[in-house]
Amino acid sequence: MLTDVQLRRLTPREKPYKLSDTGGLFIFVQSSGSRLWRMKYRFGGKEKLLSFGTYPEVTLAAAREARDQARVELRAGRDPSLTRRQRQAEAKRVDKQLQHVGEEWMKAQSARWTPRHAEDVRTSLERLAWPDLGHIDLDEITAPMVLETIKKIEARRAKETARRVRQRLSAIFLFGMAHGLGRHDPASVIKGALAPLIKGRQPALIDLEELKHLFHQVELIPAGGIEEPLIVSSFD
Structure with missing residues (x-):
């Protein structure tokens, strides 16, 4: 099981390597120094991977929470990768409403x-x-x-x-x-x-x-300017 001390001391090597936590969660250390959270799991008879972001932006606790949520999906018979894509698609759809x-x-x-x-x-x-x-x-x-x-x-x-x-x-x-x-x-x-807007005398206002x-518009008229004609305009 990984610890925060271990993670802070991780250094890149000539070749990428990984260190395992529990429940399929592991951290993948690239030669460039990037540290990526991933989870290995099986669904439909196939081995798959989930990515949870990079360390330290995603903490050990957050990565474990994401792993636990994925395992809940698996126990319910759902592929967590597909569920994530569906949620992302829904979020994008809402963004365009x-x-x-x-x-x-x-x-x-x-x-x-x-x-x-x-x-x-x-x-x-x-x-x-x-x-x-x-x-x-x-x-x-x-x-x-x-x-x-x-x-x-x-x-x-x-x-x-x-x-x-x-x-x-x-x-x-x-x-x-x-x-x-x-x-x-x-x-x-x-x-x-x-x-078209009717010029001249207007009918009584009945709309809130x-x-x-x-x-x-009346409140915006400066003090002393009440004798000036009220010009109602809108640039919003």
Whole structure:
């Protein structure tokens, strides 16, 4: 059985070598000096290997815990190598879902947003975009799907909110493209398909998101500037 003292004293040799722990776990020392955790096991009549990372980044205790988890899989009749690949594939799939990418986008923008504006952005997406699109991978979302979601918002007489949600979705798609998680921005394609904003006298606001945005804009007016015309614009 290996000890921490033993591991710290390991030195490279002319040829790679290994030292065994228990339960199939061993450390493989390369000629370059790298020390790799591996586990030997049998499944389906074949001998296989699992890798658990390098020492000291992965400690002896952590390597043993990973070995124990693999042995649980084996006792359940599952190949731990296959289980690991499935988990990795699932993690990558989740990484590409619109809501996950949106959360990362909001984190990246938080430094330049006020807390109130950050909450406004999050609430609008959680209420109006995630229910329809949040669980779908970026590249699986089409322009008609985005348009359908935005049209639902417009149907509530909330055209300004619809415009802002479309802008935010477009920013998320662009963020995903920059990080290799998507290849297109369907939210930008539908811009011309939205209902135009009516100039002049507006109908009474009946949408909560519209009211919250208006109150936020009023709060941003500096003291003494109340006589200036209120220009509501959004660059988020």
